Amino acid sequence: MQIQVTVNGKTRKSEVEDRTLLVHYLRDQLHLTGTHVGCDTSSCGACTVHVDGVAVKSCTLLAAQADGCAVTTIEGMAIQDSPTTSQLHPLQEGFKECHGLQCGFCTPGMIMTAADLLKHNPNPSEAEIREALEGNICRCTGYHNIVKAIQWAATHSTKPEPNQQEEPVVADEHLFTNDVTTGEVVETH
Amino acid sequence: MITYPFQYKRAGSISEAVALLAEGGKALSGGHSLIPSMKLRLNAPDALVDVGRIAELKGIRLDGNELVIGAGSTHGDIASSGLVQQHVPMFAEGAGHIGDPAVRNRGTIGGSLAHADPSADWPAMVLAADATIVVEGPSGSRSIKATDFFTSMFETALAADELITEVRVPVENGARMTYQKFSQPASRYAIVGCAVVKSADGKVRVAFSGVSDTPFRDTAVEEQLNSGQSATSVASGVSVMSDHYASEEYRRHLANVFLKRALNAVA
Ligand SMILES: Cc1cc2nc3c(=O)[nH]c(=O)nc-3n(C[C@H](O)[C@H](O)[C@H](O)COP(=O)(O)OP(=O)(O)OC[C@H]3O[C@@H](n4cnc5c(N)ncnc54)[C@H](O)[C@@H]3O)c2cc1C
Ligand code: FES
Ligand code: FES
Numbered sequence: 001m002q003i004q005v006t007v008n009g010k011t012r013k014s015e016v017e018d019r020t021l022l023v024h025y026l027r028d029q030l031h032l033t034g035t036h037v038g039c040d041t042s043s044c045g046a047c048t049v050h051v052d053g054v055a056v057k058s059c060t061l062l063a064a065q066a067d068g069c070a071v072t073t074i075e076g077m078a079i080q081d082s083p084t085t086s087q088l089h090p091l092q093e094g095f096k097e098c099h100g101l102q103c104g105f106c107t108p109g110m111i112m113t114a115a116d117l118l119k120h121n122p123n124p125s126e127a128e129i130r131e132a133l134e135g136n137i138c139r140c141t142g143y144h145n146i147v148k149a150i151q152w153a154a155t156h157s158t159k160p161e162p163n164q165q166e167e168p169v170v171a172d173e174h175l176f177t178n179d180v181t182t183g184e185v186v187e188t189h
Numbered sequence: 190m191i192t193y194p195f196q197y198k199r200a201g202s203i204s205e206a207v208a209l210l211a212e213g214g215k216a217l218s219g220g221h222s223l224i225p226s227m228k229l230r231l232n233a234p235d236a237l238v239d240v241g242r243i244a245e246l247k248g249i250r251l252d253g254n255e256l257v258i259g260a261g262s263t264h265g266d267i268a269s270s271g272l273v274q275q276h277v278p279m280f281a282e283g284a285g286h287i288g289d290p291a292v293r294n295r296g297t298i299g300g301s302l303a304h305a306d307p308s309a310d311w312p313a314m315v316l317a318a319d320a321t322i323v324v325e326g327p328s329g330s331r332s333i334k335a336t337d338f339f340t341s342m343f344e345t346a347l348a349a350d351e352l353i354t355e356v357r358v359p360v361e362n363g364a365r366m367t368y369q370k371f372s373q374p375a376s377r378y379a380i381v382g383c384a385v386v387k388s389a390d391g392k393v394r395v396a397f398s399g400v401s402d403t404p405f406r407d408t409a410v411e412e413q414l415n416s417g418q419s420a421t422s423v424a425s426g427v428s429v430m431s432d433h434y435a436s437e438e439y440r441r442h443l444a445n446v447f448l449k450r451a452l453n454a455v456a
Contacts, residue, residue: 018237040228041225056294062224117290
């Protein structure tokens with residue numbers, strides 16, 4: 001079926017299978033591989049993106065269900081301040097400042113969940129942050145520095161929301177390289 | 190993980206959804222029970238009828254002395270609704286502890302009731318609230334009392350071609366109510382969930398999720414409590430589940446503990 005989705009401000013028309021999950025559409029068709037898949041049971045939150053501004057698990061949503069919607073992924077969080085430069089989102093800076101990641105696998109989902117929290121609750125308590133992260137699993141950090149990173153962002157959030165202005169419709173194009181493209185491995189000696 | 194192939198159909202109205210369901214397939218609401226089960230190959234419908242955009246299924250309103258919750262209302266919509274907080278506060282309390290924020294952003298009350306997971310939270314709450322589930326099928330609409338709705342594990346009185354459209358909850362002046370659960374620590378599903386509604390005249394209604402394979406009103410305990418006795422017969426008329434989270438003995442113990450907590454909360 002054909003869907004039209006505005007991803008990180010760019011409207012895209014794409015052909016997907018009816019059973020395509022949003023996360024596979026983002027990763028495999030748009031090559032936005034910042035959104036991760038960490039489980040088969042909708043429990044890890046590594047795949048969290050925003051659909052119409054709301055944090056959802058993109059592994060538990062069909063691409064067809066996002067038809068006509070605006071999707072923001074981790075790649076859309078940095079704030080474009082000129083055609084060639086961008087600034088990290090305060091949450092991204094917070095994770096960097098507070099050592100909020102180790103392997104980084106959970107980080108995109110953590111940031112998308114935290115961004116939804118801060119939108120509704122700009123000054124969350126530590127307990128509220130931990131409660132909001134209920135559906136995001138981190139195997140490395142023990143969560144403590146993730147909480148600190150979100151607190152850091154809450155006190156440094158003066159910047160506007162990520163760029164969501166509409167741009168012309170484009171067909172599928174690959175902005176980012178896939179993390180592993182086995183078909184193109186070059187043999188070395 | 191990708192599901193088996195199926196055909197995706199989107200319904201724009203209740204009548205269109207009913208017509209599409211008559212061709213076969215399953216309704217898709219929030220997808221937060223159905224899609225995980227399809228990924229794990231526990232479920233493989235030929236077609237999904239997406240009811241997630243049907244405006245008629247959304248919204249929460251008062252109708253006389255009933256609170257009417259559209260089947261497509263998400264757990265998050267219900268938790269944050271001022272009407273729910275005011276008139277059926279147990280629903281807001283319970284909805285706010287389902288899963289995690291992303292699950293509450295998508296999962297719906299209608300989907301949860303139709304799915305009838307023995308560990309889901311809504312069943313105990315709708316049973317104790319004495320709610321009615323309104324469904325629409327090819328031959329029109331009918332109302333099913335919550336007490337007649339859950340028939341066994343993952344089984345309900347709903348026919349395959351029927352759609353839940355709304356949940357009607359009686360608003361009782363002066364009633365106190367609570368939902369208390371012992372959560373599975375990862376998913377937050379109820380290992381034991383206990384809903385208690387205490388009417389203004391002091392009479393209680395008690396219902397459990399998670400305890401037995403079918404959620405139930407514990408009428409034996411209600412009789413004891415409503416005749417001034419202490420509750421010694423918790424879950425006496427049902428077979429209590431035993432699984433890797435909790436043995437039968439432990440679940441029974443938890444049911445007693447969570448009933449006490451609930452009774453304290455409405456005292
Ligand atoms: C990680 C995770 C944690 C969770 N934790 C909890 C928890 O703590 N407590 C809890 O109670 N639940 C929990 N859930 C389940 C969640 O609440 C689901 O959203 C809910 O059970 C199903 O609602 P849905 O709208 O997503 O339904 P769907 O998945 O879309 O549908 C479920 C079933 O209901 C049918 N259906 C859907 N809508 C209708 C309708 N209007 N009429 C007739 N049939 C319909 C479908 O055909 C399907 O068979 C959790 C889920 C996940 C993924
Ligand atoms: S990949 Fe979506 S929750 Fe784990
Ligand atoms: S940083 Fe490794 S999973 Fe969180």
